[in-house]
Amino acid sequence: MEISRKTSAVRLKPYKNRRDFRKSPEPRLYTPHKERSNIFVIQKHDAARLHYDFRLEVDGVLVSWAIPKGISDVPNEKHLAIRTEDHPLEYADFEGAIPEGQYGAGTVEIWDKGTYQLLELKGARQALKNGALKFILKGQKSKGVYALVRIRELKNSGKEQWLIFRIADK
Numbered sequence: 103m104e105i106s107r108k109t110s111a112v113r114l115k116p117y118k119n120r121r122d123f124r125k126s127p128e129p130r131l132y133t134p135h136k137e138r139s140n141i142f143v144i145q146k147h148d149a150a151r152l153h154y155d156f157r158l159e160v161d162g163v164l165v166s167w168a169i170p171k172g173i174s175d176v177p178n179e180k181h182l183a184i185r186t187e188d189h190p191l192e193y194a195d196f197e198g199a200i201p202e203g204q205y206g207a208g209t210v211e212i213w214d215k216g217t218y219q220l221l222e223l224k225g226a227r228q229a230l231k232n233g234a235l236k237f238i239l240k241g242q243k244s245k246g247v248y249a250l251v252r253i254r255e256l257k258n259s260g261k262e263q264w265l266i267f268r269i270a271d272k
């Protein structure tokens with residue numbers, strides 16, 4: 103499926119609106135990618151509160167969650183994951199320091215990176231809508247079958263709470 107520039111642009115509006123690219127070194131530009139490479143990345147983000155940002159490439163953007171404790175490789179150990187705004191694909195390579203006073207101020211480093219294989223017949227968008235997503239991570243540190251399950255939508259903030267956990271190998 104081809105990914106239109108407009109679709110990515112619309113999805114990335116919240117990302118752009120929150121940032122001042124004259125002050126933040128974060129990626130400002132994005133290129134629409136026609137081919138799927140199924141990237142995933144986990145970035146350690148030492149912001150006001152240390153957390154890990156988990157991102158999956160879906161339709162030319164990185165669908166993202168902030169995970170306070172990071173992901174666990176212990177099967178069924180559920181960690182809270184808060185859905186955040188979609189990020190440009192270029193963000194998967196980003197490491198650096200976001201200056202004081204800027205959104206997400208603090209340092210970002212790549213904790214793990216690789217590819218993932220979706221285990222959803224109807225595709226990632228539908229699974230995100232339904233609030234349940236199963237996939238295989240093929241990273242340096244993170245390997246195996248994982249699931250993300252939405253537990254609640256916070257009405258006033260628009261944020262969604264999910265749980266991420268590993269599923270035991272058979």
Ligand code: MN
Nearest residue numbers: 147155168206
């Ligand atoms: Mn973050």
